[in-house]
Amino acid sequence: MTADATSTTVTDQAVNSLAGTADPRLRELLTGLIRHLHAFARETRLTQAEWERAISFLTATGQTCTDTRQEFILLSDVLGLSMLVETINGDRAPGATESTVLGPFHMTESPVRRLGENIDLVGGGEPCAVSGRVLSGDGTPLPGATIDVWQADGNGFYDVQRPDLQPPGNGRGLFTADAEGSFRFRTCVPSPYPIPTDGPVGDLLRATGRHPYRPAHIHFIASADGHAPVTTHIFVAGSDYLDSDAVFAVKPSLVQDFELADDPSLARELGLPNPFRHARFDLVLERS
Template structure:
């Protein structure tokens, strides 16, 4: 007895050619139950096929591309996300963040998450230090979480992570930095304020010992990011924001390897020589000081296109 599928064509199939393969592939997803998944697959297939038609890769070139993606996946582990890094250097992370955070006027601009938000930040009290190794250039970061109407947002969570003064994150140096160094999860007070002690971060190269590093070398691109501190601010009734503050005057502000710099996020890490203020903030004098307001838009606000 012949095994005939219910959805088998009633006529002889046409040959698949370079002219018809794209439509045939898109049509193969026509029964996808999730309409959004069907839309995404169709768009990816059309875009990928268009790129292939444009450059007409050889078989050897396509095998090289497959090998690159395979090795990118193999480089990922619990503390290293090479695919995020690839997304970053291709500008895709920046594009996705901007598309998903079209903001109302006055809201803090979003930037990329980056590949090092790999562990849960330790819960800390306002005023605590996130520097657990005793860096040289002490800094105090103070800020507020506000709504776009200027009202403070009490009880907001502020997740913070940064590289140390040598340009390394804790997950890059197990056994050198304790887990959780340079990280903290803070809650704003009744006036929307948060504060922490840290070190002034250094500019640094993204990891170049994997396929992404090979890509940068092959295209004569540098791997450096300007000095920065990461933030995620969240509060009920508001759209979360993933962002940075960048150290004014840092190298590579004009050529960030992952396309994340926005002028509104550059901050002075101002030198302070004031023993009384240092005592109030719990740091040695002199020190550096940075201010940042994280402004969230309500969930029902209309973003700018």
């Protein structure tokens, strides 16, 4: 029997071994995985040494994961798989806020904060205000909606990356929309930053000549009763790397202006120096 015939037999045997899988969806997923992996190995003529290197890489990826770092999500992100899965499952009604990737840093619970509170506890960036409303698809405000927010500090690091320099919960907040569905908080204008490169994913980026940078952004998860939650970002208009995001997550509808506002009264109300940066946008949810 030829090597090609033997490889096909092995594939069929592996697929047939799933015949007793009680969950039909699990059987479908594993069957597809086996067939595609085996086809990849045959197409590329995968060598034993390359297979061993891949196993070592995946092992190191798992060993890099901690309670505050998810290297496998980061790997999925830089391979475009996270964005592909989001896109496949991200069909939304016209006008609804587009979703994008969760990212690897939603690893800790955001502290509950009052509307208007400052999530930037360390300073170092340009102060700004972020405000908007949470709306249903028909424009009806959604009072009591929750808005989970997280972002890097002015130097491009999340709290879990530098626990010695940032207090827990810095750059994070869990807000509840008011009776008009409105939300607001103070923070700093986010800056572009590199994803972590001190692990296997960084080795992969260097080996492929890719940069690790993400454009400036703030993460959101908005949810309300009777509506599908949305996981999204807002990206700072004019930021570097909008056209080459390391995790392929930019959508034009999510790029927002952080305008320079010259309004002493509003600045005093928000507790910001005047003039200040102000981003205004709405989060529109579709009914579930």
